[in-house]
Amino acid sequence: MVWQPHITVATVIEDDGRFLFVEELKAGRMVLNQPAGHLEADETLREAALRETLEETGWEVELNGLLGIYLYTAPSNGVTYQRVCFSARPVRHDPDRKLDTDINGITWLTRDELATQPERWRSELVLRCVDDYLAGISGPLALVRD
Template sequence: MRFTPHVTVATIVEDQGRFLLVEEMADGRAVFNQPAGHLEADESLIAAALRETLEETGWDVELTGVTGIYLYTAPSNGVTYQRVCFSARPLRQRPQHPLDEGIIGPRWLSRDELAAQPERWRSELVLRCIDDYLAGPAHPLALIRD
């Protein structure tokens, strides 16, 4: 069997100590995740992060840096994901923008509110990426080469 890791992007959007999260259905339960998703064919990592954030939250954002690059193997299915996590600031919400299937809606939570609900995390990367963002420093977007 050929090893094929999945390339994904995620976005840490912070506004005054609260983080834009996605409440979504996964394996029959409502969980929290960053706006995140898979890189599509002929798409840059930056374009993927902007697209996924809009599709999952209805928010336009401006990317401000790279928080980190993570390798994660999901215990539920054994799939390995390479996640490129960006930081961003919110620009504007599009309330009428349709959200992806399975998305309950965007939620703004503080780090402590999220940390108090580990059973609701999509994976441990949800809090880890926020903690890495808070620890800083962010890497410049120029780190990403198309």
């Protein structure tokens, strides 16, 4: 078997102290995650982040920083994911937009509200990315080369 990490993108979107999360059904339970998904063929990382955010939340956003690059191996299946996480600000919401089929809904939570619900995190990266954002960790988008 050839080991190959899965490349994913995620977006931390903050508005007045609250963060945008998706509620999705995974392995029979409802979990919280940042808008996130897999990089598709012939797509840049930035394009993937914007697309996934719109498809999963109905929000158009403006990317404003590179939050980090994370490696995560899922204990449930042993798959390793490379997550490229961006920070963004909300621009416009289309409440009538049909969301991806695996998305149950969206919610805005503070960091503390999120922290009290670890059983609902899709992975520990959900809180870690918010904490990194709040710690001021950010690189310029120019670091991401297409």
